[in-house]
Amino acid sequence: MPSRGQVPLAAAAAQKLDSVAISKKCPIIPYHVVLTAIFSVGLISAAFATIPDCDEVFNYWEPTHYLSYGDGLQTWEYSPAYAIRSWLYVGLHSLVTLPFSLVPNFDKSHIFLILRTILAGIVSVSQAELYNALSRSISPEVGLLFILISVPSAGMFQATPTYLPSSFAMSFVTFGIAEFLKTPVSISRALTYFSVAGFLGWPFCLALVIPQLLLWGHNDGRARGIISMVQHTVCSIWPPLIVLAITIGIDSLAYRKLVFVPLNIVLYNVFGGSERGPDLYGTEPWWYYIANLSLNFNIVAMAAFASILVVVISSFILPTGVTRQQFVLLLPFYLWLVIFSLQPHKEERFMFPAYPALCINAAMSMSWVKGFVLFVGSRLKIQPKAATFWGTSLVAGLLVISALISTSRTIAITIAYSAPKKIYRSDQNIYGNVCFGKEWYRFPSSYFLPLGARPRFIKSAFTGLLPGAFAETNAPFRDGTWIVPENMNDLNQEDYSKYTPIDECDYLVDSYFSGREEQAGPLEPNYILDTENWSRVTCHRFLDAAKTPFLSRALWLPSLVYRDQRVWGEYCILKRKRRTKT
Template sequence: MPSPPPPSRPVRRQFMTTMTADKAAKQQRNKALPVTPTAPAEARPIHMFPAELTKPLDAVADPIFLDPLIAFYILAAAHAVAAFYFPIQDCDEVYNYYEPTHYLTDGYGKQTWEYSPEYAIRSWGYVSLHAFVIGLRRIIPVWGVEVLLLRTALGAICAGSEARLYSKISRTLNPRLGMLFFLIMLTSPGMFHASVSFLPSSFSMYTTALGMAAFMDWRGGMRTAQGMMCMIGGAVLGWPFAAALVAPFMVEEFMTAYFTDKQEFIDFCYRILDGSVRSTIVLVLQFCFDAFFYRRIAIVPWNIVWYNVIAARQGKGPDIYGTEPWHFYARNLLLNFNIWFIIALAAMPLYFIHTFVLRQPVFKQSYLRGVFFLTPFYLWLAIFTLQPHKEERFMYPIYPALGFNAALGSHILLTWLGTSNPRSLIAMIPAKLRLFFAAICFIAAVDFGVWRTLGMITAYNAPLSVYKPLRLPDVTQTGDNVCLGKEWYRFPSSYHLPTGVSAKFVKSEFSGLLPGDFSQAGKGFGLYPGAWLTPSGMNDENKEDPSKYTELSLCSFMVDSSFPGTEPSPLEPDYINQTDTWEKLSCEPFLDASRTGTLGRIGWIPDWEFIPSKYRRQWGEYCLLGRKNDLGKSERFQTCSVDRSGVDKMDMAGSSSLIVTTKINLGRAMYILNILSARAYMFRLCSHHHRLLNQPFTAQRHEQYTYNAAGQHQCHPEHLITTTGEASHISWTSSRSSSLSHTACCRWPKTKTRLPSRSPDPEKPTGTRPKAPERPDGVWFPSDFKRPTAAPYPDWSLEKTKPLPYRPFRYGPKYNITMGLRTMHWDEWIELDNHYPKFHADKKRRIEERGSKCFHTDPNPQVFEGAVELLEELCGYLPERYPSMFRKTEHGMVNLFANETFDIRKDVLTMNGNREDPMQMAARMVQDDLAIMFEKEDGQMYLLAGAILLPGFWRLQDKLGMSLDELHYSGDVPGYHDKLRKGMNNFFRRLKPESPVNRNNYFLQVDEDLAWSYSIGDEDNAEPSWDTAAANRAIEHHHFRSERQSLRRLPRSGGVLFTIHTYFHPITDIAQEDYVPGRLASAIRSWGDDVSKYKGKAKYGDVLLDYLDKKHEEQVATGLDLSREDECKAYPY
């Protein structure tokens, strides 16, 4: 007899506990109900709720029964084999789970749109659990063990859930039924791979098994709360749809309570409340995890349901990723469970026949319980068969239910085969023949499962193996890229790559949305900023984002496949056979499904010669390739040293005067020439002033080099500088090579503050540039260039980030008139600081007061397209660079500070619902003024679009429609005709979308108005000029006005875009900075008459210079070391 329930709990109805038949009859008599007489075993009457009750199987003595602990060990061993050898089948498993986990554990990884905070349909709580497991790798310090460790752990957890359900089936229902369940789960190919899959559907499979075990075992009372927490809590943390599987069990318990007394119904409600509280706790914990990572309110289970159900009705949802016919799951489950799936489908009819027709009990529980146990499989299969979008992993949660159904159906069939009833036709068949038939069917099912499993492992295991050579020493280095084209969906995760080596995608025939990269923003962004920073280019419509691709030239390694039956295409070339470029590092056979027959695709067929070729499996190659001339230290790091006698040496030492690394695929001869010329150039720069200058050098093919220069400083050996230069012409001449004999001595200046510079000296010529592309005047061929994704601005704050201290003036006595261009890093395109609120308010006021006088877009379609392109660029860049202030939306962007929502669709173009000019909208977004010039048929660039709201000294209405020459001539720009015109026109024509530049200039102003310097006259005067300004105003009225301009070509429209960021400070403020008064005074005195007139020096020169001289003298008197100025104030700061 079972243990009695606690005194505080009422005694359950007969069918809720396992009781003897005598006690059941006694309770029925006490209630004055008619008692059904006990019938023979073959013909007992069936009642709806009274059970066929017997002694509980607490200590099972049946010889068929296997100890649950032993069952666990066997299952865990089988799953461990799967962890080692079974391929990762689903790219969702890699990109949606392994890669985010890699981000948590290693700081970088691929990011899908589902992890964009804008959508948030994947839970960081679920991923964090697995990241904790992988964190245990520190105990096993072996590279590449992470995936194996996690998969083994998942297999053990799965084995535990299976063993528990097996135990409950055996103890509660029937030992033979439990053993059948155990064997089905052990030998089925479906369980072999689902058990170790890092997927929410697998997690739900574990919790479904645990929940079924809880609902199945009523000994000692119902475990409703435990079952609910397992199944609903598992669904919340894993896959929300799996919560549907709890429905049949809840219906059973409701009916139990409904047909019992009032107290039982109260207990039922209590158990429901208990289970709901437990499940809610799981939801709250998950919510806290996701709120921490996403930095916003995100109820991920609801987001998943919304996307898959509601969004699906709006033309989005999962159906855009493909649909399958209704019989997809039937075919799939037949492969993964073979005959067991057929028996599982037949389980309910067999159960009804056995119970109602043959009137025989199946197990020691009421028949109605059997109905509820069998229902989840049919319910789930029906729900998902009706969905157009189908995937194999969607069936994982019902694998335990399928196993139970198959075990119950098999149990019934075996009962029929083993019958001794003389009235049965089956009994007429000899017992040995029946046993033989049953054994053959069982062995065939097991063999088919093993056959298919072996076939999957041998056919598709290559992606887990080919990356092994990357573990070898000196094969990779930090920053290398392993590229994938058509094989992107078989990438087994970044855990198969060495630390610092990244996976990248090159364009293939696939035209959907590929994963991007989690932001690697560092200091100032807290923990895991990549989880909450909104990535660019993400969408929930599977629309391709070209920025997800990388250039083939940046690939150090390539993973590709080659199949004899597949023809290469321009987008999917056969990299394996491009032996001039790529070298095989590792190759594994991979099944060529297009040339292999059905049997060969389903399972394992040996490659024996006597098997006809049409039945044998056909193979291709799956390879890891390395770029030639980019493998091994001997080619990756050509180390060149020069001694003082000028004798040239080539060695493999780790230290030398100069290291040159090339990343481009040139011939060996050209490669050596690059090294020699680069070395000569670097030595020429270093030898004169004994310091390294950031001067670019370029090659004829306009490729990028990374070079390291180190010299032996006479005082300290640690001065090593790494700089990056962009190629532009190297003259392959003997005169350049002859400078190799120069003595190289480079040093790093000791500075208190050194601001980064990636560009050459702006006041000195940098040599000739590449020739302009051949195209007709006024014609632009759209470029497919995409701006690189911007890294978030470190520690940026709207309240605390101060304007950069640009001080772009030099000591006299000579004032050089040049364009002053510097190469611009893409991250630094738009600069925002804590003056943004004032700039934004001034711009808003100017728009309201002056309207279209300050902004204009020419109606020419090319110009309009360029203005819209500018909006697209800003809406892509600003949320990346300043994620705390801008948030990207489906149709534009939101300015969180100003509460402005921009819709930049060209047929909409609204700000907060109000239609605006595209240049007006762009001006609201940034502190900069904006101008776009376009080339016309005469080859001249013309200002045709602009938003000039804070110009200071000029008006957009005066300049619109002017050519580049007219703009400068009308403003009397000094030296334009003689020194600037030709070079500037050539530069504008040849400017490429991938080569942005910037420059700085400065002016002096004798009033405090940022938008318009009223000292030169009213803004609406016919011809405002310095002539109207008051002379020698007090120094408090003097302001330093500096402009930081960027120039870039818009790739689609071909417009040349100017951004003009003004920095405006009182002279009395900047004069407090070390060295500034003396240098600014010297620069002003170096101006020629033309520059002095252009800058209005006559109106402020006397007062300003007198003030600056006094401040300079004060600084010198207080101990300012003038000899260290170059160390502290590098141009343009």
């Protein structure tokens, strides 16, 4: 049995057998190849990923549609009375799509896809930058593991093309982390990335900069002295202050009053009081994110959760130990998980900014697991080449299993819940009022409706506050950004003025699940079965989640491996045959 002093020799021998790229701390795979691979997956997600959150549609796609076309749905958050949504954020996305919206008869659903593709491109570049930084600052192996973990994951597939501030923040947090890993660190550039993520995207993500900023301050203070470090920091905050000034300026111009939207978001969500705040929209148990991340990242989520334990063991066992930078890299994921697990109101999208941090933690865990195998091999007098083979095989096996599970989940979700987007076709001559009852929260946005159609709501069993409509205008500057709409509130109290009588509906979007006829009350009849008044325009199958076993709805498995137990319903656009009598 070799002594403690012999362990570094075994580790050095094993490292000799690694690639030359690792020893030189250069990325194993060229940057452009990695970027191409990430963006290819991003294109697929832009085309096929579902829209699981109505907040994305009503708070971002609809205001963007309003800026581009002069009509759209408006939530209370955009009322100047509350002003907790940024017109700068929406306006930048609207500018990107402006050239296409000016083209006559250009299919709006294509603009939807174009914007999603651009968002996927930004995420792809940020991931490639972080891959490059991890490879050069930590190790090429960790950089490669990061990409092999993040690219096939079901969580990243969903988050990549999503039009939400949390997804936008995810991209710029990733840029910021990558900047902190570079040598020398450009603190000004790093803080600018995080300020864009926080002020323009989601203010809570500024918490993710704390560990890296403290490490930089420690290192810079030791190298320059405390006074020079403070001076350096002060000189570096000008770009973030410019971002802040632009955010306040543009949003204040849009609302026609002085507003600081990020502060309003924090005040509402944290200090809203017992009568208002995010808890009005539902609460979840403390373990919600553990379960959700386990579904979206499976094995690698477990590796991320265990990374702090692995680092403790590594610091005592591995001869190379754990550097301060490696330890600090683990902290943002735990910090974010703890903060949001303590909040009663939980949603999957709240985890998006921490997805890259999760992938970093998992990559470092797996790298250390391989180190454990080399350590055990050296103690058992196993040849370094053989130990390296078994360590690499173990990690590769876990990655393959994880990728297969993630791919299975992505396929399952896409097949099961794509009907709300697929029922709209460019060859449909839809016009007038397109109404939504119990399916109001699955409306994919006005980008899927022709110019002559308007989304409307009919009364259903839902008793919360639905969006209203922006004041339509043909003026270049939309008055709806500053006009205070009527009958809005921040208490989620129902407003009956938001409803359209059903006899004014030209089309109706509805779903039907066999066997639930007795559950259909007077407010939610099965319109699809009412063939006397409604005819089918387009229908697609839609998963009946209530009747489908958990495994069958969570994962897709080939019929040769697993008996298909999915139960399907119908999701349709209906056209009125005749007016109902009043």
